[in-house]
Each structure stands twice: as structure tokens, then as C-alpha cells.
Amino acid sequence: MRDLNSNSAAMSGDLLAWYDVHARGMPWRVGPAECTAGNRPDPYKVWLSEVMLQQTTVAAVRDYFLRFTSRWPTVSDLAAAADAEVMAEWAGLGYYARARNLLKCARLVAVGFGGAFPDNYDDLLKLPGIGPYTAAAIASIAFNRPETVLDGNVERVMARLHDIHEPLPGVKPVLKAHAAELTPSLRPGDYAQAVMDLGATICTPRNPACGICPWREHCAAQNAGTAAELPKKTPKKPKPTRSGIVYLAKSADGTWLLERRPDKGLLGGMLGWPGSEWSDAPCPNPPFEADWQETEGEVRHTFTHFHLMLRVMTAELPAGFNQNAAQELIPSRDFRPSSLPTVMRKAFELFQGR
DNA sequence: CAGGCGTGGAT
DNA sequence: TATCCAAGCCT
Known part of the structure; x- marks a missing residue:
């Protein structure tokens, strides 16, 4: 050499x-x-x-x-x-x-x-x-x-x-x-x-x-x-598994309820489904009172630093629903699953294929 | 400065 | 199935 x-x-x-x-x-x-x-x-x-x-x-x-x-x-x-x-x-x-x-x-x-x-x-x-x-x-x-x-x-x-x-x-x-x-x-x-x-x-x-x-x-x-x-790398920490719930709601006339996520943090600035925190202790907190039905199966998704098991609940969005500042009502014809982060798209696809 | 931050393909 | 890893940056 x-x-x-x-x-x-x-x-x-x-x-x-x-x-x-x-x-x-x-x-x-x-x-x-x-x-x-x-x-x-x-x-x-x-x-x-x-x-x-x-x-x-x-x-x-x-x-x-x-x-x-x-x-x-x-x-x-x-x-x-x-x-x-x-x-x-x-x-x-x-x-x-x-x-x-x-x-x-x-x-x-x-x-x-x-x-x-x-x-x-x-x-x-x-x-x-x-x-x-x-x-x-x-x-x-x-x-x-x-x-x-x-x-x-x-x-x-x-x-x-x-x-x-x-x-x-x-x-x-x-x-x-x-x-x-x-x-x-x-x-x-x-x-x-x-x-x-x-x-x-x-x-x-x-x-x-x-x-x-x-x-x-x-x-x-x-x-x-x-x-x-080569190269050698310092070993990585194992990923914990977290769980959570998302709520998919569509009105009788075909309008989806989505939510803009805050700029800071996971999936920041992206549109997604309303849902619970993703933690070791999930506490369901639906965006409105309804007869929520759980979709069979669950979404599995891995982020950089944790695995996620996501349950998908659905209900009909009531007419005249009063959304908060972060929420958006999107007519079916304007809704593009491709505009969602992958984990949110997976939740939609689980519901679609139910 | 170690940890947060996505996803999909290869093995 | 589980792990690694790919033209890193920000705090």
C-alpha cells in the first residue's frame, strides 16, 4: 500500500x-x-x-x-x-x-x-x-x-x-x-x-x-x-412500543374531519386524524361524543425512536359539527390520502379495507 | 450533545 | 419478524 x-x-x-x-x-x-x-x-x-x-x-x-x-x-x-x-x-x-x-x-x-x-x-x-x-x-x-x-x-x-x-x-x-x-x-x-x-x-x-x-x-x-x-458504530437503544387511537369521522354528506398537527414534534405541520396521545398509557379522548366503532385489526408503524400500535375508531360526523382552529372539514372529492403522512394513510386504508 | 425526527427496502 | 440503514439537521 x-x-x-x-x-x-x-x-x-x-x-x-x-x-x-x-x-x-x-x-x-x-x-x-x-x-x-x-x-x-x-x-x-x-x-x-x-x-x-x-x-x-x-x-x-x-x-x-x-x-x-x-x-x-x-x-x-x-x-x-x-x-x-x-x-x-x-x-x-x-x-x-x-x-x-x-x-x-x-x-x-x-x-x-x-x-x-x-x-x-x-x-x-x-x-x-x-x-x-x-x-x-x-x-x-x-x-x-x-x-x-x-x-x-x-x-x-x-x-x-x-x-x-x-x-x-x-x-x-x-x-x-x-x-x-x-x-x-x-x-x-x-x-x-x-x-x-x-x-x-x-x-x-x-x-x-x-x-x-x-x-x-x-x-x-x-x-x-x-x-x-467498518465503520463501527456505537450501539443504538432499543425502540419502545407505544399505542394510541385515531378517530376517523365522515359526515352523512361525505366530509372528513382532519386536524393540522402543531409545527413542533412528530409529524409537525402535517394533516392527520384526531386522536389520543401516543404513549405507554393511552387515554381515549374522542373529538366528539358518538357511538364509536372500532375497525378490526390495527395499524403497525415504526418511527425513528418507537414502534406504534394504532387502533382505528370510526363514527358518523354529526351535521353542523363545530370544529376547533386546528381542525379541517374536507369533502370526499378533495380528500387525498396521499397528502397524509404514511401512518395516517395506513389508518385510512385499514378503515377502507375493513 | 444525545435524542427527536419518517419511511421503505434489503437482509 | 427484527434490525439496519439511506446524500442529516436541530435543539
Whole structure:
């Protein structure tokens, strides 16, 4: 194995050559050939895709990205959209704070910066929903600045390249330093995408394809036979199971009762069914007195930090029901289950299929 | 700074 | 079925 420090320029060159051939095509990407020809990607699309991709797979993001850019082609279009429309379009993608911050950020950029995103790491980092990773990704990919992206892919690649056995997240600064050492001043945007593509397609969490890796001759873990067990991570706490109840009510003339959830907390800002708290001790508290019927079966859903068992109660919504400020009465023809977060959509589907 | 915050696919 | 994990951010 060669000395990594004196070899970083050659290594990034090897990776870029690999990327020129193997770059994955994505709707928000400008391929390496066009990029070299001077065509930069649209910062709006880079930003939007990067926010959607936070902790989310490429496969899940693709359709959402196409719908968003079709409906709101520029950051100013998005900034002018109603909150409820954007939340509904985001429904199902998860981590709904991203959508709220997306709108905040779009309005800041549209109103404060005349529709132009900041073109450097420090200013991008100040915007809501943009952290160290996303700021580096936008600065490098959209503006060709030599910033270093450090996502889960890059962490894994660096941990293996240097055979680092200390666990994440503690060892993150070390990995960041190694990643920075390899970042080239030429084509940093392509390099950022290349190193993530490497992690996503070759240097994968399980069964890494070391035999065809452009960095195999430089990889300490490949040399030591430890690649597949890296990176180490501190063990996670087990998820508790909580339970709750949702109340689905439709009036005789076909109007559903839904409720806008507060911005803070789980599923914040999203529409959902009225219901109990989700805790270890469920205490049913229906939105009105009625002969509530329990739907057979239950919804099982897993969030980031707990499992949920959800009972689904139904009743007819009385005529002239007086809703509170958070509640909305939605006629059947306007009701789209796809505009609900997945757990709420599951409750509706259990009721539909009863 | 450790925990809150979604979802679906792979194993 | 249970667990892991995917282009993290915010508090």
C-alpha cells in the first residue's frame, strides 16, 4: 500500500476517471461531461435534491423531486406556495421538519436574496435546513467550491480506506480530516458526487465490491480484510412500543374531519386524524361524543425512536359539527390520502379495507 | 450533545 | 419478524 498523503492527488484523479465512466444518472444531476463543458447545475435543484436526500434513499426521492420541480420550477415559485400545499406534496417522504425548513429557506432566498442562493459554504450554512453536509454539497456541486462533503457514504469510505475501528459518531472529525485531504481543487463538485457514488455502489455497507474498487490498492481495510465490518458504530437503544387511537369521522354528506398537527414534534405541520396521545398509557379522548366503532385489526408503524400500535375508531360526523382552529372539514372529492403522512394513510386504508 | 425526527427496502 | 440503514439537521 502506498502513502495516502503524498498520493491524494492521484487518488482523486483515479476516482474522477471512474466517475466519468460510472456516474449514476439522476434527474437533478448534470453529468461529468456536461459539467466539464462548463454547464453548472441549477442551485435550486441541487438544494432541493440535497434536502430531500437527507437520510432518504435516491429511489424514494426521485418522484418527489420531479413533482416538486414540475409544480414549482424556481425557488421563487416555491416561496410563493401555500404551506399546506407544500406539506401535502412532501407527505410520505418523512422528516417533515425538512419541508417546513424548506419553505422558510425558499422564502429567505426569494425575498432576501432576490432568488439567488448564496454561493459559499459559510453563507449556505446559515440557512434553515442546511447543515454542514448540505452546505458543502451545494457549494461544491452547484458552485464548484472545494468543500468536503461528509455523509454516511464518505464516512464509510474513509473508515475503510484508513482501517479506522473507533466508532461513529465520535470518530467523525478524524474521518472529515481524511476526506478533506482527498478533496481536489479541480472538479470538486464532480468529486463530491463521485465519492458518494463510490460509497453507494462499490463501498457498500454489506458485501463491498472491493475487487472492482478504483481505490482498492490504497485501501487499508481491504488490505487487512476488515472492510465489511467498518465503520463501527456505537450501539443504538432499543425502540419502545407505544399505542394510541385515531378517530376517523365522515359526515352523512361525505366530509372528513382532519386536524393540522402543531409545527413542533412528530409529524409537525402535517394533516392527520384526531386522536389520543401516543404513549405507554393511552387515554381515549374522542373529538366528539358518538357511538364509536372500532375497525378490526390495527395499524403497525415504526418511527425513528418507537414502534406504534394504532387502533382505528370510526363514527358518523354529526351535521353542523363545530370544529376547533386546528381542525379541517374536507369533502370526499378533495380528500387525498396521499397528502397524509404514511401512518395516517395506513389508518385510512385499514378503515377502507375493513 | 444525545435524542427527536419518517419511511421503505434489503437482509 | 427484527434490525439496519439511506446524500442529516436541530435543539
